[in-house]
Amino acid sequence: MSGDTVAEDTRSRLLATALKLFSEHGVGGTSLQMIADELGVTKAAVYYHFKTKDEITEAVAAPALQELIARMDEAERQRTRGAQIDHALSGFVDLIVRYRSLIALFNSDPGIIRAIDRSLNGVENFAARMRKLLVGPDPDLATALTANVLLAGLALAGGSPEQAHLDDETLRVHLFDIGRRMLGRPKRRGSARAEGSASMGAQGA
Amino acid sequence: MSGDTVAEDTRSRLLATALKLFSEHGVGGTSLQMIADELGVTKAAVYYHFKTKDEITEAVAAPALQELIARMDEAERQRTRGAQIDHALSGFVDLIVRYRSLIALFNSDPGIIRAIDRSLNGVENFAARMRKLLVGPDPDLATALTANVLLAGLALAGGSPEQAHLDDETLRVHLFDIGRRMLGRPKRRGSARAEGSASMGAQGA
DNA sequence: GTCTATAAGCTGATAGAC
DNA sequence: GTCTATCAGCTTATAGAC
Numbered sequence: 001m002s003g004d005t006v007a008e009d010t011r012s013r014l015l016a017t018a019l020k021l022f023s024e025h026g027v028g029g030t031s032l033q034m035i036a037d038e039l040g041v042t043k044a045a046v047y048y049h050f051k052t053k054d055e056i057t058e059a060v061a062a063p064a065l066q067e068l069i070a071r072m073d074e075a076e077r078q079r080t081r082g083a084q085i086d087h088a089l090s091g092f093v094d095l096i097v098r099y100r101s102l103i104a105l106f107n108s109d110p111g112i113i114r115a116i117d118r119s120l121n122g123v124e125n126f127a128a129r130m131r132k133l134l135v136g137p138d139p140d141l142a143t144a145l146t147a148n149v150l151l152a153g154l155a156l157a158g159g160s161p162e163q164a165h166l167d168d169e170t171l172r173v174h175l176f177d178i179g180r181r182m183l184g185r186p187k188r189r190g191s192a193r194a195e196g197s198a199s200m201g202a203q204g205a
Numbered sequence: 206m207s208g209d210t211v212a213e214d215t216r217s218r219l220l221a222t223a224l225k226l227f228s229e230h231g232v233g234g235t236s237l238q239m240i241a242d243e244l245g246v247t248k249a250a251v252y253y254h255f256k257t258k259d260e261i262t263e264a265v266a267a268p269a270l271q272e273l274i275a276r277m278d279e280a281e282r283q284r285t286r287g288a289q290i291d292h293a294l295s296g297f298v299d300l301i302v303r304y305r306s307l308i309a310l311f312n313s314d315p316g317i318i319r320a321i322d323r324s325l326n327g328v329e330n331f332a333a334r335m336r337k338l339l340v341g342p343d344p345d346l347a348t349a350l351t352a353n354v355l356l357a358g359l360a361l362a363g364g365s366p367e368q369a370h371l372d373d374e375t376l377r378v379h380l381f382d383i384g385r386r387m388l389g390r391p392k393r394r395g396s397a398r399a400e401g402s403a404s405m406g407a408q409g410a
Numbered sequence: 411g412t413c414t415a416t417a418a419g420c421t422g423a424t425a426g427a428c
Numbered sequence: 429g430t431c432t433a434t435c436a437g438c439t440t441a442t443a444g445a446c
Contacts, residue, residue, distance in 0.1 A: 010411080026315045028234025031439065045412050047441065107361060108313035110231045127367075141371075145362060145379050152365075153358020156312060157350060160357075162332075166346075174350050182387060215429080236421065248422085250430050258422065 011049050014039055019060050023101035023159075027057055027111025057115040061106070064099045065116060068126060071095070075133050082185070088133035089179045092151070096158040097172045104159030107152050127151065134183060150182045216254050219244055224265050228306035228364075232262055232316025262320040266311070269304045270321060273331060276300070280338050290388060293338035297356070298380045301363040302373045309364030312357050332356065339388060355387045 017038045021030040032053055036043045050056045071091030078084040096103045105112040106126075116126075131139070131147040139147065157163065158175050177191050222243045226235045237258055241248045255261045276296030283289040301308045310317040311331075321331075336344070336352045344352065362368065363380050382396050 024315060026231045026233045028231045029315060030233075032441090033438080041411090042413060043440085044414080044442085048411060051441090053440070104313070108309070110229060110234060141375075142379050142382065145368075146383050148362035148365065148367070149358035149380075149383055150354070151358075152361035153354035153356075156357035156361060157353035160353065162353070163350070170346075174347050175354075177347065178351050178354055211429080237423090238420075246429090247431060249424085249432080252423065253429060256423090 010039075010041075010045075014046065014049055015056070015060050018056050019102055022057075022060065022105060022109065022112070027105075027109050027115075032056075054115060054118065057111060058119045061102070061112055061115055062119065064095055064102050064106075065119070068092070068095055069124070072126075072129055072133060081136075085134055085183060085185065086180075088130060089183070090176055092130060093154060093158070093172055093175045093179065096155055096175065097168045099159075100164070101159040101161075103155045107155040146182060150179055154179060215244075219251065219254055220261070220265050223261050224307055227262075227265065227310060227314065227317070232310075232314050232320075237261075259320060259323065262316060263324045265307070266317055266320055267324065269300055269307050269311070270324070273297070273300055274329070277331075277334055277338060286341075287390070290339055290390065291385070293335060294384045294388070295381055297335060298359060298363070298377055298384065301360055301380065302377045304364075305369070306364040306366075308360045312360040351387060355384055359384060 014035065018030070018035050021034055021038060024030075025034070032043050032046050035056070036046050039046070046056075050059065068091070071094070072088060075084050075087035075091060078087050092103075106116065127148070130151060131144065134150070135143045135147045154175050158171060163171060177188075180188070219240065223235070223240050226239055226243060229235075230239070237248050237251050240261070241251050244251070251261075255264065273296070276299070277293060280289050280292035280296060283292050297308075311321070332353070335356060336349065339355075340348045340352045359380050363376060368376060382393075385393070385396075
């Protein structure tokens, strides 16, 4: 990336610091002072990069949010239902692994949820859209609940500090397999349950 | 209950109000002023019932916590592994349904998690103990992750406002069936998946 | 870009009247 | 039991020097 300036580096370090503190203390339990101290600067320096705390919260969530939307767009373009399901699931798991604690915040922290609502004017309902991709538009109660348990469970368990020691590929494969199993998708050869490691292409129906 | 005084009523209304606000704003995002306003009293009145905010947080969590420990004790006294699993699972689901949003906070809100750590001096590790009941002492990675996804998913999805319209019995039966299915337990006759409603005894091996 | 200094307002918490 | 009044400290946020 040739466009990296010192300011952009500080900005991205600030967002990484904010994410870390948000997941440790919650958005409501994190002050700008805490972020500034952790970064080693003053509060005023933080305000140079972001006008408000809300703006920081929205900026923390934005990249993963945009990716999530892109993954769901992609999944909807798949032709078979099986491919749609696998694509949506692997896209979601991929984000959990890449952003770790952030997707867990999407599923539980009121501060992040409000920031998302603000930045999208409440237009999108991610949980509903993802659930539709996984179990169709009019699931019965048991199926809808299964999808909700799966989405929240993957995000929270995958983003938990307990799994911080796992490398991305291992975590990804295992979470994907748990999802497929809960959704009643057919078994793949060399699945994590038998092997502990496998390459994961999400294209196949 | 013959011991109910006006003070006890105010105290319990206060805890109910605190729980509601905690689940809407997070513990860190809830002030004593918000609790007092919602109750229709002043902050000073709140301080008559509890010395500190930490004390309120601990008191909100305490009843469900004690019940959870009791349910796990009970489950450990079951003789067959199958009965242990069903007992632990049904006990957990029962608490999710009865306390709704509170068990979700146990699984995600840093403020509640810290309150639990404080009131137990960090002696108990609930997630580890419950996981051991469900999948044994030395599960492989895939199995341990499955249990973690299940526990977090049940709590968050069950406590979500999206499920607030479901009556206790319906929610209980469906969450229990999802748990049994994820843990690979044999199918029961008249399960929620087929029937949408069934009586649930957790004793059978 | 980061700093010091400052502002208005909210926080958790206490003292004492009724 | 609940109130008013008050506290020191922290909060978000701004102005202006370097």
